[in-house]
Amino acid sequence: MEQEVVPALGCTEPAAIALAVARVKELFENTEELEVEVKVSTNVFKNGMYVGIPGMNGERGNQLAAALSLLCGKSSYGLEVLKDCSSEHSKAARELIDSGRVHITCITNRDGVYIEALARSRSHEGYCVIEGHHDCIVEIGFDGKVIFKKDVEKTETVPTLASIDEVFELLREASTDELNKAYEGYEMNKSMAEFATANKKYVCLGVENSIESKIRRYCIEASGARMSGVKKPIMTTSGSGNQGIVATIPVGLVGEKIGASKEKISKAIILSHLFVGYIKGKLGRLTPTCGATNAAAPAAAAGITYLLGGSKEQIINAAQTVLAGTTGMLCDGAKESCAFKAGFGGSIAFSSALLSLEGRGVKSNQGLVGDSIERTLENIKTVSTKGMPDIENIMINLIARQQ
Numbered sequence: 001m002e003q004e005v006v007p008a009l010g011c012t013e014p015a016a017i018a019l020a021v022a023r024v025k026e027l028f029e030n031t032e033e034l035e036v037e038v039k040v041s042t043n044v045f046k047n048g049m050y051v052g053i054p055g056m057n058g059e060r061g062n063q064l065a066a067a068l069s070l071l072c073g074k075s076s077y078g079l080e081v082l083k084d085c086s087s088e089h090s091k092a093a094r095e096l097i098d099s100g101r102v103h104i105t106c107i108t109n110r111d112g113v114y115i116e117a118l119a120r121s122r123s124h125e126g127y128c129v130i131e132g133h134h135d136c137i138v139e140i141g142f143d144g145k146v147i148f149k150k151d152v153e154k155t156e157t158v159p160t161l162a163s164i165d166e167v168f169e170l171l172r173e174a175s176t177d178e179l180n181k182a183y184e185g186y187e188m189n190k191s192m193a194e195f196a197t198a199n200k201k202y203v204c205l206g207v208e209n210s211i212e213s214k215i216r217r218y219c220i221e222a223s224g225a226r227m228s229g230v231k232k233p234i235m236t237t238s239g240s241g242n243q244g245i246v247a248t249i250p251v252g253l254v255g256e257k258i259g260a261s262k263e264k265i266s267k268a269i270i271l272s273h274l275f276v277g278y279i280k281g282k283l284g285r286l287t288p289t290c291g292a293t294n295a296a297a298p299a300a301a302a303g304i305t306y307l308l309g310g311s312k313e314q315i316i317n318a319a320q321t322v323l324a325g326t327t328g329m330l331c332d333g334a335k336e337s338c339a340f341k342a343g344f345g346g347s348i349a350f351s352s353a354l355l356s357l358e359g360r361g362v363k364s365n366q367g368l369v370g371d372s373i374e375r376t377l378e379n380i381k382t383v384s385t386k387g388m389p390d391i392e393n394i395m396i397n398l399i400a401r402q403q
Contacts, residue, residue, distance in 0.1 A: 001182070003133075004237060004238050004273065005181065005235060005236065005273055006135070007079070007185075007234065008078075008079035008233060009054050009081075009082060009231065009234075010051070010053060010054040010065075010082065010229065011047065011226070011241065012134045012239055012240055013043075013051070013062070013334060014051060014061070015080075015081060015134065016044065016113065016130055016134040017038055017048060017062050017065050018068065018073050019073070019079065019135060020038065020116070020129070021036055021038065021065075021066045021069040021073060021128075022069045023117070024118070024126045024140070027119070027124075027140070027142045028119065028126065033121050033122060034070060034119050034120065035120050036066055036070055036101065036103070036117060036118065036120075037105065037117075037118045038066050038103065038105070038116070038117045039107050039116040039118070040062065040116075041106075041107055041114040041286075042108060042392065042393070042396055043286035043287075044113060044286070045062065045104070045106040046331070046333045046395070046396050047286070048061065048062035048065065049333050049334075050333055050334065050399075051227055051334040053082065053085075054232075055082075055087060055229065056087055058228065058229060060229070060335075063102055064093055065082065066102050067102045069081060071092055071093055072084050079236070106396070106400075111286065111392075112285050113131060113132055113136075113239070114130070115129070115131075116128075116129045116130075125143060125144075126141060126142040132285065133239060133285070134239045160282075161278045164278065164372075164373055167271070167278050171270055174266075174267060174270050180266070182248075182266045182270045183262060183265065183266045184235075185235030186235075186249070186251070186269055187252075188233060189222055189245050189249055190218065192225055193217075193221050193222035193225075193245075196221035196222060196230070211253065211257050211350070212350045212351065215249065215346040215347060216343040216346050216347040218249050218346070219249055219250065219342040219343045219345065219346035220340060220342060222342070223241075223245050223292075223339040224338075224339035227336045227339060228336050237276045237277070238285070239280075240296075242291070242338055242342050243291045243292055243296040244296075245296075246297055246346055246349070247272045247273060247275075247299050248269055248272065250300040250304060250350055251265070251269050251307065252265055252269060254304050254307055255307050265307070267306070268306045271302055271306050272302060274299075275298065275302045275303070276295050282378070283377060283380060283384060284381070288330060288389075288392040289328065289329055290329045290330065290331045290345075291331070292338065292342045292345045293329045293345040294326050294329065297326055297348055297349045298318075298322040298326075298352075299349075300346065300350075301318035301321065301322045301353045302316070302318055302319045304349060305318040305356055308353065308357055310356065314356045314361075316373050317362075318352050318361060320361065320364075320369055320373055320376060321355055321356055322352045323369065323373075324366060324369045325362075326344075328383075329341065330395065333399055
């Protein structure tokens with residue numbers, strides 16, 4: 001909960017780029033003439049290309065995030081690094097870009113989270129490297145000297161759980177502080193959804209009265225607002241705000257619907273976070289497939305099933321049922337349309353929980369679904385790592401061509 005469930009302002013990839021730039025610029029006494037080049041992995045490049053920057057009235061992209069950070073970013077804010085930036089900084093940021101002082105380069109042989117920010121003035125040079133986690137600074141250097149270095153080989157990029165059984169063991173050990181943080185994260189994400197749905201009515205066919213419709217609508221609106229640059233924080237999970245939205249909102253809304261206690265809802269949300277961490281630990285931090293549907297949605301199904309009194313077997317089956325229906329949904333970069341994937345994730349999480357409780361969830365050995373969730377995730381990882389790289393490169397080229 002401490003490492004993987006943290007607030008972020010805007011999409012985590014541009015935020016991580018901004019964090020690296022902010023940290024390296026802080027090495028210089030004078031930043032007025034700095035030039036910055038940021039080298040990023042394919043996944044970071046793709047996810048930040050079209051996404052809105054908070055408070056910038058719809059302006060978007062990795063390059064803008066780097067330029068803004070050069071002007072007003074603060075590394076002490078973590079993934080809320082651009083908190084002090086406003087639309088008033090937009091013109092100056094564009095001038096930095098137009099003058100050739102801010103560059104973004106995609107490193108095609110790197111995947112996952114990797115960001116290297118290089119800054120130069122007339123007389124000095126510095127760099128900052130983020131790797132593994134969006135806020136994990138692994139190396140800083142200035143004028144040819146390494147001033148900070150973390151052993152990446154000994155640093156777990158994603159905390160891994162030995163087995164699915166450990167997920168349930170950790171849930172039983174959840175502290176009061178962790179329970180409070182889980183609920184606060186839900187309220188933060190729900191606040192974004194309510195802000196985005198204000199004064200909007202969905203009256204067609206009486207959908208206002210459906211809990212599944214409300215789940216889908218809240219996930220869509222929270223994600224859409226975040227992706228378009230609304231300046232409100234989201235509680236992330238495993239490095240993603242959209243994963244945080246889908247992992248928390250469906251669980252919290254169901255808990256409120258059935259009148260569950262705050263403690264019970266909090267435990268269900270922690271279970272959801274743990275499932276996300278377990279799945280991402282198996283599949284990888286950033287993948288060619290959508291994390292909101294392939295990690296957060298099965299996790300939310302687990303949390304909902306727990307809330308509704310499901311057994312351990314039913315909880316796991318609910319997650320398996322989601323994976324049977326969402327595996328293969330591609331990630332084509334972060335942008336407003338991610339909202340529809342988030343909405344689909346929330347909706348299928350709810351329906352899969354109900355199917356599992358009724359004994360109608362997907363049984364073992366169907367397609368990529370194996371005889372255990374471990375086997376299912378191994379199958380999905382094989383497809384992702386061996387079958388998807390060419391698709392990923394083709395997709396990045398197509399996206400870049402449209403810029």
